[in-house]
Amino acid sequence: MKKQALAVSIVAILAGCSSSDSTPVEDSLNLRILHINDHHSKVDASEKQSLNLGGVETYVDVGGFPRLVTKFNERDSGNVLKLHAGDAITGTMYYSLFRDELPDALMMNQVCFDTFALGNHEFDDGNEQLAHFIKTLTTSEEADACGTDVVAANVQVDPSNPIAGLYTPYEVYQFGEHQVGVIGIDIGDKTKDSSSPSEDTVFLDEVETAQKYIDKLKSEGVNHIVLLTHYTYENDVAMASQLSGVDVIVGGDSHSLLGDAETFAAMGQPISGDYPTILTNADGNDVCIVQAWDNAKAMGELNIQFNSEGNVVSCDGHAHLPLGDNFTADSKGKEAHSEAELKAIRDYVAATAEVSIVAEDATTVDKLAYYSAQIEERKQEIIGSSDANLCNERVPGQGHASGSLCGVENANRDFLNAHGSVMANIVTDAFAHLSLRSDIALQNSGGVRTSIPAGQVSVSHAFNVLPFTNYLVNLDMTGQEIVNTLEDALDNVVANNSSGAFPAATNLRFDVDLNKAKGSRASNVEARRRGENSWHPIKLDETYVVVTNDFVAAGGDSYLSMVPAFEDDNRREDTGLLYTDSLINYIKALHAEGKSLQQPTVDEMAVQNFIPLKSN
Missing domain, CATH: 3.90.780.10 (5'-Nucleotidase, C-terminal domain)
Incomplete structure (x- = not known):
């Protein structure tokens, strides 16, 4: 799946980007990346999550694919890449009871990700089951397949392996005259030690492999480089300074919530770092690192401005926590808030970019309900x-x-x-x-x-x-x-x-x-x-x-x-x-x-x- 050409020379700076008050650089690219990671088959909402909103302790449903689909659609404007940084499967009954049907693939295709990177848990049930998942995600009409590209540069298998030919090291996407390369990296040792890849599955060094393919893409004239990694936030931070030519790292595996420390502390949610975490690569240029929590509770939005040479001029954004509208004063949902408390909650949500009340996408709700109804029977x-x-x-x-x-x-x-x-x-x-x-x-x-x-x-x-x-x-x-x-x-x-x-x-x-x-x-x-x-x-x-x-x-x-x-x-x-x-x-x-x-x-x-x- 390749992005169609867009008239990027006249595209306005994306809303929410830190460069929104600056003048666009001629021949620059403004790119929006919408991303999730580690949803672990948690396709429905996380019910009655504890949050402090506007000084009020409340319990509310957070995330789930029906809300994520709405949020992705809401923010899908301009030059957009929709990315998933791995560990889609294993973790709930939606996988363990539906290994053949794979509702995860169905839910992912309601978002229609451009690129999906293999994570360690994709190998939990071996390469044959992983092949079934990739095919269901990418080509199955029953799963509403939309052609998502699967990338894993540091994963090598024999030609006879079930997953051979079902993924590539990288993909290149076209935005007007600009090309963006997305390279996949999986965490090698953890996948070998904690999952069940076939014996002929080889995991190459993450940093060396990333540099190899950055250099390859650069030599072919692709000068906007995104690493889509399942490698932990800490490893992404350490890797950034070692690499030449990298611009953006969209990560997963460590389930890291990134954002403004004061904002999330007020909500009672600790963070692992800033969103985005801005460091410098081996060339001395900025590299923007992001991750978006776990279990389908958040969608990350990263807005980047590149100059004509393909280097990052600025990047900004935040994690979106899509909330239900069912605020209660206790985790059982039996104790109602007072009118004053509800007003304080709603005023805070309206004033805070990181949280929003999001309606569930009706089509996604219906498709998910088909599987939800079968769980008790299964x-x-x-x-x-x-x-x-x-x-x-x-x-x-x-x-x-x-x-x-x-x-x-x-x-x-x-x-x-x-x-x-x-x-x-x-x-x-x-x-x-x-x-x-x-x-x-x-x-x-x-x-x-x-x-x-x-x-x-x-x-x-x-x-x-x-x-x-x-x-x-x-x-x-x-x-x-x-x-x-x-x-x-x-x-x-x-x-x-x-x-x-x-x-x-x-x-x-x-x-x-x-x-x-x-x-x-x-x-x-x-x-x-x-x-x-x-x-x-x-x-x-x-x-x-x-x-x-x-x-x-x-x-x-x-x-x-x-x-x-x-x-x-x-x-x-x-x-x-x-x-x-x-x-x-x-x-x-x-x-x-x-x-x-x-x-x-x-x-x-x-x-x-x-x-x-x-x-x-």
Whole structure:
């Protein structure tokens, strides 16, 4: 898909650009880039998000493709490129339940992106499934294909690979006499380590490859260069100064919200940097770097003026957060705002460029509703079987109602009394199965909501066990931090009677004595690294990769020793994987191997020996 020639010599400076008060340079190009990244199959709105608008704490729906389509259409004027910086798929039921139909492709084609860059999660289900996604996006009439170009300069495959010929290193777009090159870059090591590309998929060095294709395009007379990267904001910033000839970097992967610090702080949303972040490239010329948050909650708008030599004269813009019109005073939507509060909210929205009340595009709503209506039906799909009642428990021996399948008269009750939740242990097995880089998996037992009975297992069973919208994160943690996390959790159980904080784990096992003081309740802590069969005493000064849900990683249930790693971008990897998907995929994988879910053996349980709290 190539942009048609436009009379750019007489095009007025784009509205919202910082150069709007300057005189256009003869033969200059004024370009608007509208972009998103990392929507992770979150095609509908993020419901009841907490924002502070005009000094009022409110809850409102944010984003979703029906609103994004409206916003893209609203800002699509002049010389425009519509870009997606990768990680379109995996993360919600709209992908895991519709891998054949791929509503993500349908929703993306309502925007009709010019270019899409491959992200690491595009490879989660292998190259054959990725080929199916690309074809659905680019050529399927059922998905309203509009010819989006797919780019990935540093991804190489054999000619026989399923994705061979379905993407290119770059694309060139024509605006009047001007050409704009868009080069795709994917994050190599993360894709190899955390996704499932085929063995013949090679990921070249990101910076070297970017420079190679910048030089190629420059030699062919293309002097406006955009990198469309799935490489993290931090890597984009570091790369900018190393490259000659780059003008714009539109990024993804790190889920970075960029913008004015004061504006977003007032709304209660921390930012990672300025929108745009303006640095200098290796030539000493300006390079503009942008990213637009995640999960379809924002659309970025970058307005750039280039001079006749193709260098950036100025760039400006911001992330747009498209809001619903359903403001409520509580997250359940039951408590209404006062008239004065609603006026303050609406006055603030009207005066603030970064937020706007956006009507949903009717056509997109109808197309999405077709899949939304099927989700409950698809939950009844049988995905495997269980050879035993997989009983839940919070604190061992507690007899929590969520483990009622294994009551007092059940033989499994003795196992639960001694070792805790079977279901939570299986959940952590599923986490480790889906997170390909992790050594250890941790989960709070309260996040596991029920048991799975013996017999056929459906998608609905998995939803009932893990009903929340939590995502998996990988954390680089020392052995000492892991032990401290166990102590945090156990202290919450003892001090606050918070039974749901009790820890479950895979590749981590320990003894528990709730009667001891904090710091000594977990003992004989042993660990296994990924792929190892033998256990070893946990090495306190060494680093392990721990996968967990984002609730406890951020300190939920008093898992406070995880917080330093979670808040350190160099130690946290946001996988974008819905934790419910981990259980569904794990059960399906077992079934494909002819296996069923089974009660773990004692040596695989996190709790090896348990001494309950003595009553006074």
